[in-house]
Amino acid sequence: MTEDAELVARIRSNDLAAFEELYHKYKRPLFHTALAIAGDHGAAEEVLQDCFVRAYGAVDRVDATIPLSPWLHRIVVNLACNAATRNRQWPLALDTLIDRLVAGPAASPESAAQDGELREILGEAVAALSLKHRLVIILYYYQGFSLQEIAYILTCPVGTVKSRLNRACVALRHSLGADRRLKGEVAYAVSWK
Amino acid sequence: MPFPGSRADGARVAPSEEVVASLVRWSLHTGIGKREPPDEVWPRILARVREMEASEAVIRQCPKRLAPLAPLLQVVMVSAVLMALGLGLQRNSPRIWHVKAAERTIEGAQQGYPEDSLRGSIWIGLQREAPGQRFGGQSEI
Numbered sequence: 001m002t003e004d005a006e007l008v009a010r011i012r013s014n015d016l017a018a019f020e021e022l023y024h025k026y027k028r029p030l031f032h033t034a035l036a037i038a039g040d041h042g043a044a045e046e047v048l049q050d051c052f053v054r055a056y057g058a059v060d061r062v063d064a065t066i067p068l069s070p071w072l073h074r075i076v077v078n079l080a081c082n083a084a085t086r087n088r089q090w091p092l093a094l095d096t097l098i099d100r101l102v103a104g105p106a107a108s109p110e111s112a113a114q115d116g117e118l119r120e121i122l123g124e125a126v127a128a129l130s131l132k133h134r135l136v137i138i139l140y141y142y143q144g145f146s147l148q149e150i151a152y153i154l155t156c157p158v159g160t161v162k163s164r165l166n167r168a169c170v171a172l173r174h175s176l177g178a179d180r181r182l183k184g185e186v187a188y189a190v191s192w193k
Numbered sequence: 194m195p196f197p198g199s200r201a202d203g204a205r206v207a208p209s210e211e212v213v214a215s216l217v218r219w220s221l222h223t224g225i226g227k228r229e230p231p232d233e234v235w236p237r238i239l240a241r242v243r244e245m246e247a248s249e250a251v252i253r254q255c256p257k258r259l260a261p262l263a264p265l266l267q268v269v270m271v272s273a274v275l276m277a278l279g280l281g282l283q284r285n286s287p288r289i290w291h292v293k294a295a296e297r298t299i300e301g302a303q304q305g306y307p308e309d310s311l312r313g314s315i316w317i318g319l320q321r322e323a324p325g326q327r328f329g330g331q332s333e334i
Contacts, residue, residue: 142221
């Protein structure tokens with residue numbers, strides 16, 4: 001019996017300690033996904049909260065023989081997309097994210113300037129992607145899900161996920177390649193930090 | 194070392210898929226990888242779950258409490274439905290019957306032809322019909 005299956009069995013018998021274990025096990029990746037999609041810390045918190053409440057309500061129906069991460073991500077993605085659509089903050093989500101990441105630990109004024117430029121370029125490239133393309137980028141590159149798992153999370157065929165990922169990558173490559181502001185050394189150094 | 198997306202002659206080409214992937218991965222990991230959900234989220238979830246359980250328990254207990262009253266409730270409900278139907282029928286009871294006076298529809302009847310003239314013409318037509326044209330080409334006899 002897997003760890004998840006054991007937790008599900010305990011939760012089904014109204015063991016709230018098991019539910020807390022489940023929360024602590026998955027809270028970080030789910031919160032990060034919610035944050036990347038919704039773009040707002042408060043909205044991500046709300047999404048995380050709603051996700052676990054819904055998961056508790058539906059725990060009797062879940063297939064405990066498979067890992068719970070894709071199932072929980074399915075709930076989070078749905079809720080976060082709703083939140084993003086409702087708040088209309090989606091186009092700014094990753095811009096803000098990149099702002100924060102690049103403005104963080106700047107070693108020197110020079111690197112800060114370089115990071116700032118990269119931030120702008122990445123922000124524009126990612127903001128140009130549509131919601132469905134951003135979703136596959138986040139789930140594939142950040143969360144490391146397989147194509148099959150993403151297909152399950154997004155409720156679409158694997159072929160659709162592949163084509164979306166391909167199109168998103170092509171779009172990013174084109175926009176980054178066409179951007180003359182992107183100095184090779186800067187991007188190369190940053191990409192392997 | 195030059196950026197993989199630039200060539201020696203300075204012309205720019207699109208960066209490879211690996212470079213884009215690593216750039217995106219790096220940006221997401223650095224941006225949100227260190228962020229933690231606040232500690233107050235779990236107590237809120239717990240409160241909502243307990244609230245949900247309490248309301249479910251009330252729903253589950255309700256039928257048990259109402260079990261002795263079930264036959265009485267059934268009788269009340271059935272009699273209410275019957276009364277409503279009865280009132281509805283009574284309200285509609287004085288029905289108005291619309292009777293239309295019979296009128297001749299054939300112009301010929303007004304012109305003085307006998308009443309059976311139409312039936313007679315049909316009968317003559319049937320008699321003239323060849324036997325092979327009826328009952329799939331076979332005669333009746």
